[in-house]
Amino acid sequence: xxxxxxxxxxxxxxxxxxxxxxxxxxxxxxxxxxxxxxxxxxxxxxxxxxxxxxxxxxxxxxxxxxxxxxxxxxxxxxxxxxxxxxxxxxxxxxxxxxxxxxxxxxxxxxxxxxxxxxxxxxxxxxxxxxxxxxxxxxxxxxxxx
Amino acid sequence: xxxxxxxxxxxxxxxxxxxxxxxxxxxxxxxxxxxxxxxxxxxxxxxxxxxxxxxxxxxxxxxxxxxxxxxxxxxxxxxxxxxxxxxxxxxxxxxxxxxxxxxxxxxxxxxxxxxxxxxxxxxxxxxxxxxxxxxxxxxxxxxxx
DNA sequence: TAACTATATTGTATTTATTACAAAGTTAGT
DNA sequence: ACTAACTTTGTAATAAATACAATATAGTTA
Numbered sequence: 117x118x119x120x121x122x123x124x125x126x127x128x129x130x131x132x133x134x135x136x137x138x139x140x141x142x143x144x145x146x147x148x149x150x151x152x153x154x155x156x157x158x159x160x161x162x163x164x165x166x167x168x169x170x171x172x173x174x175x176x177x178x179x180x181x182x183x184x185x186x187x188x189x190x191x192x193x194x195x196x197x198x199x200x201x202x203x204x205x206x207x208x209x210x211x212x213x214x215x216x217x218x219x220x221x222x223x224x225x226x227x228x229x230x231x232x233x234x235x236x237x238x239x240x241x242x243x244x245x246x247x248x249x250x251x252x253x254x255x256x257x258x259x260x261x
Numbered sequence: 262x263x264x265x266x267x268x269x270x271x272x273x274x275x276x277x278x279x280x281x282x283x284x285x286x287x288x289x290x291x292x293x294x295x296x297x298x299x300x301x302x303x304x305x306x307x308x309x310x311x312x313x314x315x316x317x318x319x320x321x322x323x324x325x326x327x328x329x330x331x332x333x334x335x336x337x338x339x340x341x342x343x344x345x346x347x348x349x350x351x352x353x354x355x356x357x358x359x360x361x362x363x364x365x366x367x368x369x370x371x372x373x374x375x376x377x378x379x380x381x382x383x384x385x386x387x388x389x390x391x392x393x394x395x396x397x398x399x400x401x402x403x404x405x406x
Numbered sequence: 407t408a409a410c411t412a413t414a415t416t417g418t419a420t421t422t423a424t425t426a427c428a429a430a431g432t433t434a435g436t
Numbered sequence: 437a438c439t440a441a442c443t444t445t446g447t448a449a450t451a452a453a454t455a456c457a458a459t460a461t462a463g464t465t466a
Contacts, residue, residue, distance in 0.1 A: 198341050199339065199344065199347040200344075226385070227380045236372060237360075237371065237394070239399035240396060240397075242360070243363070243397075248390065248392075249385065250389050252385075254383075
């Protein structure tokens with residue numbers, strides 16, 4: 117799947133932050149850029165490792181703080197797909213599902229399957245639905261099997 | 262949803278373990294019972310707290326060991342629905358989806374919606390699909406809103 | 407621009423879920 | 437009952453995330 121396969125400029129990222137009333141610090145821009153560009157659904161740790169290469173004074177806590185701010189501002193979404201850690205996705209995205217590779221742990225976008233039956237939710241108040249496919253990604257499938 | 266809403270006897274649980282070649286220790290029976298009866302998709306910690314009431318010498322490590330054994334034996338399934346921890350479900354279950362309450366954290370069963378379109382998986386090797394609804398369970402919905 | 411206030415970042419310490427591992431205990435088969 | 441294999445237990449270690457206080461930065465007012 118290939119939406120948002122282009123790179124957002126700093127100006128665009130700053131604009132997104134401004135719209136939500138979030139002060140556009142270097143760190144926040146970098147965290148948002150890391151999630152928006154690349155489409156790799158990174159974990160907090162992956163974000164930290166990537167950004168701190170270019171910005172050595174970065175603290176892990178700042179990454180977590182920034183992520184919380186971005187999630188609260190609705191720019192970023194937490195994906196609860198793996199039990200050990202959280203992955204982050206750009207929030208304003210077309211409906212799609214996810215694929216979680218059981219070998220490399222990476223998360224990929226897939227199209228969202230259409231549903232026929234709207235199920236009987238029996239009193240449950242539903243905000244959102246996640247569809248998660250699990251298995252081996254093309255790369256890991258080649259290496260293993 | 263109300264499948265498996267009956268209590269499995271110790272004899273049945275022991276039978277399940279035997280079938281998979283797992284030695285039916287007190288601890289393993291208790292862990293399996295906790296998951297099979299109650300239908301609450303407990304976490305390792307919830308299992309530990311419940312069982313250790315009746316069996317004070319129980320070690321947390323034993324709970325984890327038992328869970329791994331049961332998962333390997335195919336009797337129990339790990340649900341990766343929340344990023345902080347794992348929930349456990351009895352494995353041989355009819356197709357169903359899950360509902361994760363964002364307030365109390367409990368996980369409930371829901372029917373599985375029928376899909377129309379089988380999506381283009383583009384080279385991904387899919388083992389399983391999880392459908393996860395998120396929102397407020399009936400109880401939390403009353404308390405909050 | 408200086409002073410003041412509000413907000414962000416950083417580093418350290420802590421918490422929670424889980425795993426590693428070795429010692430002690432238990433079970434099954436001879 | 438003896439031995440070998442397997443289980444349980446407790447402690448220590450690891451990983452992800454949070455709490456919090458000190459420092460730094462940005463924004464506002466005079």
